[in-house]
């Protein structure tokens with residue numbers, strides 16, 4: 001590499017600007033996911049993260065709250081070091097905390113969330129830049145029930161398909177931390193093999209949900225839409241049962257070009273000024 005000093009300086013400036021923007025988007029997303037009236041998390045529940053580069057990402061520090069978190073509540077973590085924890089042979093809880101602390105690259109000494117390994121694994125997949133993990137009351141009413149898979153492969157209305165995809169990844173109850181990170185990674189890999197595209201939503205039995213987005217807005221939209229679906233399902237069950245869309249209906253909505261454009265508009269992932277009316 002023969003980058004001149006001036007170019008190197010300019011590049012560093014751009015990197016800093018990019019990191020600042022990522023952190024700001026992550027803080028805003030976390031505040032909105034943490035608003036108590038939305039019933040997605042209480043106290044220190046849930047955690048969020050955002051990809052900085054191939055080398056690192058920001059993740060919520062242990063002991064912080066989404067509602068009030070600021071820049072000092074996030075740790076910049078080495079993706080490589082966080083993923084290396086997956087190769088440890090049955091590490092003790094103390095060893096994991098030590099490894100998590102050592103995975104930080106910002107010198108803050110903060111311990112990243114116990115779910116950092118899970119975030120590292122998801123953020124190293126193509127197109128996933130923001131991750132939001134919450135414990136919504138409406139979602140957990142279903143995930144903690146006798147019928148936890150109710151909304152894994154079933155869809156009730158078009159916007160749910162546009163926002164959360166035709167189906168979700170389901171992960172049976174697993175001990176949080178390394179075991180859960182492995183189970184989620186395997187679940188996502190299986191989903192990609194079966195469908196040929198990445199999932200947007202992961203549903204974890206007796207635990208909560210994970211939304212995967214290109215943007216912070218996408219993570220919020222997926223979370224909001226899934227919570228809405230859960231409330232509709234619970235309401236429909238109270239009035240005689242749910243009328244799910246047929247697989248053919250779901251497939252049709254998922255592949256319609258106007259719905260694809262609508263998805264891009266909703267998530268803020270298109271930069272070409274899409275201007276067609278609300279389809």
Ligand SMILES: [Zn+2]
Pocket residue numbers: 046133134135207208
């Ligand atoms: Zn959790």
